[in-house]
Amino acid sequence: MLFFRSLSGSTVLRARTLLFVGSVLATSSLTAPYFNVAHAAGDDSASLDVLEKQMARIQAQQMELQKTLVSMQKQIAAHRAALTHGGKSGSTVRHGGSGHITPPSEAGEESQWAATTPAEHLATGGHTTTAMNTRGPHLHHATGPDAEAVFSGADDKPDVEAVIGHRAEDIISHLAENGVGPHPRETVGAQAAGALGDHGVFHMGPVSLILGGFLDASTVLENRHVPSGTFNYWQAMPYPNESRYHTNNFEGSARYSRISLMARGNVDAHSTISGFYEMDFGAGAATTDAYESNSYAFRMRQLYLAYDNSDINFHFLAGQAWTMLTPGRIGITPRQESLPETIEASMLAGQTWARQLQFRFVEDFFKHRLWLGLSIENPQTLYDTTGFTNNDGAVRLPNGRIATISSNGTGLTNDAPFSNEIAPDVIAKVAWDPSWGHYEAEGILHFPHDRVATEGQGHNNTAIAGGGGGSMVLPVIPHKVEVRLAGLAGVGIGRYGSVLLPDATLKATGEPDPIPSVQATGGIIAHPNPRIDVYGYFGYQAAGRRYSSYGTGGAYGYGNPTYSNLGCGIELSTLGCTANTRSVMEATIGAWYRFFKGKYGTVEAGAQLAYSRRDAWKGQGGGPDTNMSQIFLDFRYLPFQ
Structure with missing residues (x-):
């Protein structure tokens, strides 16, 4: 040699x-x-x-x-x-590229470089990158223990200048090294965000198709009966007045099995366009029953197109994706959301997230260390109408007028409340990736809207709500142990937390009255070796009071101290238990173990222990509380990873 x-x-x-x-x-x-x-x-x-x-x-x-x-x-x-x-060649070296090597042109030599040899993946920074075709007089190089040289002819498609994450077909654009890095693709956090696999990659002309997803079988054993499976609906945690409080519950399902598909093509040497589609069976159909067929509905999780340009460092996304309020782990990049590794489908109490339509514009600066993003997203206002009479979103006020806050869906839309909205939610985020850690700050504006009317006349009302927060990922031991912290506080933004506390209630006169709320999470995640993930999390979400009374002595709103909680501690009591939720907390620990991994994919198992507590606002009879302990078990087969 x-x-x-x-x-x-x-x-x-x-x-x-x-x-x-x-x-x-x-x-x-x-x-x-x-x-x-x-x-x-x-x-x-x-x-x-x-x-x-x-x-x-x-x-x-x-x-x-x-x-x-x-x-x-x-x-x-x-x-x-x-x-x-060594400075002996005039060729340009581009780091972080696709991994293909195109040698410099020499006299009479150009036609000799027609032979190509495929490389399944190249190791860069501990993450896998799949090779892409290149063209032109530039010399690319691959790094890492598994790197292979690949020669491409002059007729091949142009390369994208830079690749981040795991593979050329996955995520594009430079990323700064921050000690955090993109998700290790095999981890459950990456699976939740929508990681694509090494296997199942097909090339159709200039477009690459990449498969992802997994087959999932999960169970939960809990000491309260909350009929929501592994998706925790904490607002339904029963108080002692309900018989469900006194019974255990076991439930299992494969409904959260997932499949994803990405189509990606190069526009030119600096830009790509991609489409991502992720689905599961998490929706309940009208024909779903737990006694025979367990036929859950196929549903859309994510569906969006993205355009990335590494020449002007511009990134655009349009479609349904994780809201930009969701904490991230590097840059402001889709499929790099910082999501808990938990088995429960609702993730963690206090987690900030939603998946919804958005138009996202992102620019990065200073060699991809500073990221600025603006997102226009689909709005919804989650109302609480305790004390009022609510008939399909038409709320009768104490003065006899009607406030219209929502209407149930019709046509091809499911029969559930959809709120009146006058404008989209506006979200801004700044992300910073220094040499150690990832840091974010964000803000949101939301505009609850309704109409108050009586026969022959009426008027519209719009409130201004919003808040701010941030998150950070601290790589205590880079790529081995990290600490994650995140939080969001404001008024009228409760629906962006896993607990789904209300955004607003109504004043006695019918105007929207945004409810203050706060949510926060903290966790320690360790990857002692490539086969094991261990985690511990704490989450908290709380809602404030917004209430009113009328001349007749009626009580309205959220957390009104005159509501009766006298019967909350007595099974099947008739004394009443209004008990608006004040706060929910959850503490959980768990681990995942990948015991098979090869060309056939990956098989992994997980176990999780969780303890949750729900506290209510005080009323007549005090402020009741309830709690729940859970054991989760999960098996997954990831054929594409």
Whole structure:
């Protein structure tokens, strides 16, 4: 190998030519006597057997020659890369690229670089990157223990200038090194965000199709009966006045099995366009029953298109995706959301998230360390109308007027409340990736809207709500142990938390009255080796009071101290238990173990212990509380990872 590295470019060309001619001559000299033997034998069947054996032997020899040529090509490429790093070549080296190597043009040499050899993936920074085609006089290089040189001809498609994350087909655009890095694709946090796999990659002309997802079988055992499966609906945690408080519950399902598809193509050497589609069976259909078919509905999780330009560092997303309020782990990049590794489908009490339509505009600066984003997103206002009479979103006020806050869906929309909205939610975020850690700050504006009317006249009302928060990921031991912190506070934004506390109630006169809320999470996540994830989280979400009374003595709103909670501690009591939720907290620990991993995919199992507590605002009879303990178990098969 050292011999070949010392050869000049013209000498290498001559050596390759001689090898090619020699192989042809060797083949010719070998085949001539075989034909003579076959004819001399005069036995047709014997002749055929001899010819077939000799053909097989020649083919094996040709394969060995081809392997030798490929090895020589790799050595030559490595030699050129070394010369380039030493300043002896005029080629441009681009780090973080696709991994393909296109050697510099030399006189009479351009046509010689037509042979290509595929590389399944290249290791860069501990994350896998799949090779892409390149063109032009630039020398790319691959790094890491599994790197392979790949040669591409002049007719190949143009390369995208930079790749981040796991593979060229996955996420594009430079990222700064912050000690956090993109999700290790096999981790459950990446699976929740929508990670794509190594396997299941298809190329259709200029478009690459990449599959992702997993088959999931999960169960939960809990000491309260909350009929929501592994999706925790904390607002339904029963108080002692309900018999469900006194019974255990076991439930299992495969409904959260998931499939995803990404289509991605290069627009030019600096930009790509991609489409991402992620689905599961998490929705309940009208025909779903827990006694026979367990037929859950196929639903859309994410569906969006993205445009990324690494020349002007601009990124655009349109479609349904994780809201930009969702904490991230690097840049402001789709499928890099910082999501808990928990088994429960609702993730964690206090987690900030939603998946909804949005139009997101992002620009990055200072070598991809500072990111600024603006997102226009679909609004909804989650109302609490305790004390009022609510008939399909038409709320009767104490003065006899009607406040219209929502209406149940019709046509192709499910029969559930959809609030009146006058404007989209406006979300802004700044993300900073220094050399250690990832930091975010964000803000949101929301505009609850309704109409108050009586016969023959009415008027519209709009309130201004919103808040701010942030998150951080601290790599205590980079890529091994990290601490995550996140929070959001404001008024009228409760629906952006996992507990789904209300955004607003109504004043006695009918105007929207945004409710103050706060939510926060903290966690420690460890990856002691590539097969194990261990985590511990704490989450908290709380809502404030917004209430009013009328001249007749009626009580309205959220957390009104005159509401009766006298019956909350007595099973099947008739004394009443209004008990508006004041706060919900959850503490949980768990682990995942990947016990099979290979070309067939990955098989993993997880276990989680969780404790949750729900407290109510005080009323007549005090402020009741309830709690719930849970054990989650999960098995997953990831065929594409």
